[in-house]
Amino acid sequence: MQATLAAGAAETGIEEARPVTSYRADEVRLVDQARAGDTAAFEALYRANVDRVYGLCLRMTGNAAEAEDCAQDAFIQAWQKLDRFRGDSAFGTWLHRVAVNVVLGRMRKDRREQDRIRAVADVVPQTEQQGNDAGLDDIEQAINGLPSGARHVFVLNAVYGYSHGETSEMLGIAEGTSKAQLHRARRLLAQQMGIEE
Amino acid sequence: MNENDEFKGDPIFERAAKLDKAIAPSRDLWPGIERAIAAPRRSAWDTVWAKAAMALLLVGGSSGVTYFAMQDEATVVTEVGPRPALVFTPVSGSFGSRYHLGPDFQDARQRLRGQLEAELEKLSPEAQQEVMSNIEAIQKAIADINIALAEEPDNVLLQELLLSTYREELALMRRVDGIANAAMLRGDI
Numbered sequence: 001m002q003a004t005l006a007a008g009a010a011e012t013g014i015e016e017a018r019p020v021t022s023y024r025a026d027e028v029r030l031v032d033q034a035r036a037g038d039t040a041a042f043e044a045l046y047r048a049n050v051d052r053v054y055g056l057c058l059r060m061t062g063n064a065a066e067a068e069d070c071a072q073d074a075f076i077q078a079w080q081k082l083d084r085f086r087g088d089s090a091f092g093t094w095l096h097r098v099a100v101n102v103v104l105g106r107m108r109k110d111r112r113e114q115d116r117i118r119a120v121a122d123v124v125p126q127t128e129q130q131g132n133d134a135g136l137d138d139i140e141q142a143i144n145g146l147p148s149g150a151r152h153v154f155v156l157n158a159v160y161g162y163s164h165g166e167t168s169e170m171l172g173i174a175e176g177t178s179k180a181q182l183h184r185a186r187r188l189l190a191q192q193m194g195i196e197e
Numbered sequence: 198m199n200e201n202d203e204f205k206g207d208p209i210f211e212r213a214a215k216l217d218k219a220i221a222p223s224r225d226l227w228p229g230i231e232r233a234i235a236a237p238r239r240s241a242w243d244t245v246w247a248k249a250a251m252a253l254l255l256v257g258g259s260s261g262v263t264y265f266a267m268q269d270e271a272t273v274v275t276e277v278g279p280r281p282a283l284v285f286t287p288v289s290g291s292f293g294s295r296y297h298l299g300p301d302f303q304d305a306r307q308r309l310r311g312q313l314e315a316e317l318e319k320l321s322p323e324a325q326q327e328v329m330s331n332i333e334a335i336q337k338a339i340a341d342i343n344i345a346l347a348e349e350p351d352n353v354l355l356q357e358l359l360l361s362t363y364r365e366e367l368a369l370m371r372r373v374d375g376i377a378n379a380a381m382l383r384g385d386i
Contacts, residue, residue: 039234046227051219058220072226072233079234139212158204158213189209 027091035082046075049092053099059155060103062144070106074099096160100152100170107148142192146185153178154185306363309370316373328373335366 027048033041053074058067078085078098085094143151143159156167157178168178189195204210317325342359346352 039231042234043227043231046230050226051221054222054226055218055220064223068222068224068226071222072229075226075230076233079230139209140216143213154213158210159216160218161214186204186207186209193209195208 024090028087031082031085031087031091034079035085042075042079045091049095050075052092053095056096056099056155056160057103059143059159060100060152061107062151066106070099070102073106074102077102096162097170100156104152104171138193139189142189145192146188150181150185150188153181154189157182158185306367306370309367313370313373320373328369331369332366335362335369338362339366 027045030041030045034045050071054067054071057070057074058064061067061070074095078095081098085091143154146154152171153167153173156162156170157164162170164175164178164182168175171178173181317328320328339359339362342355342362346355346359
């Protein structure tokens with residue numbers, strides 16, 4: 001089977017120009033095929049989504065190696081749970097939920113989160129340094145320096161654009177807590193980046 | 198940005214929104230994923246057996262860990278703060294066609310349960326935590342094996358697995374209690 005989405009939207013930009021309905025139709029077809037056991041279809045879904053899943057894992061964990069493990073686990077779990085994907089949301093959104101669960105699960109097990117690598121070089125990939133406006137490095141570094149609760153909410157809400165409802169559901173916290181953590185994150189980031197309130 | 202109108206125009210949020218959402222990992226993760234998903238999807242029966250087997254490993258491992266933890270704690274008596282109470286699920290009197298949990302077993306379990314709470318109070322918080330987590334592991338194992346037995350009530354291997362898990366629970370409680378009375382005879386169970 002040809003991997004329709006294999007090139008990945010982020011790599012080529014071609015997929016982004018296609019109508020959303022067409023993209024979703026391809027996605028639904030691939031999910032159906034993967035659900036039936038077609039690993040090539042699942043690989044196509046992987047290729048199309050891995051960068052967004054890894055990006056989220058990287059920002060939530062602050063550690064490249066850990067993020068790779070989380071992203072890998074997320075796709076393995078997604079394969080095992082494909083029957084539960086009902087198509088109510090985009091497959092990428094569902095994958096993000098799976099990835100968040102994986103990250104939180106691993107962090108609960110691994111109490112050594114305080115020892116996580118804080119080096120900016122480990123967190124900010126080369127592509128990002130080249131692809132964004134100058135000055136973004138410091139916010140990436142500042143996000144990585146946030147306490148985990150505030151960091152997770154800020155990443156999901158402010159970077160990935162999830163609502164407080166979605167964020168709180170993903171993280172298993174109250175919506176009010178999500179809002180409070182976002183304010184806390186904003187305040188801490190402003191302090192770290194030397195921005196006046 | 199979503200509903201965060203209060204942060205509209207905020208330089209931090211504007212910069213955060215501009216960050217790349219997609220970041221390529223340093224290596225292709227697919228080969229590892231492919232290996233993991235290559236195995237055919239397991240049937241419910243396989244899963245039940247896997248759970249039962251995992252339960253056996255878990256119980257064996259937890260008992261060993263607790264044994265060594267208890268060895269270290271042998272002479273330590275420490276006052277500790279409140280901790281969640283242990284909850285024990287009542288034991289079914291019989292399972293399968295071969296095993297029946299006799300009144301002596303039920304009595305011993307009941308007695309040890311009562312003593313366990315008191316004995317735990319004498320341990321350090323770390324040891325308490327160790328014991329609690331091992332008891333939880335054993336109880337989870339019992340629950341998993343019971344699920345498997347519900348599907349195959351006459352499966353002798355599962356019956357023996359459940360029997361040995363109950364024994365492990367008793368043995369763990371005995372170790373905690375420091376009860377040195379004679380081991381229960383097979384006839385008690």
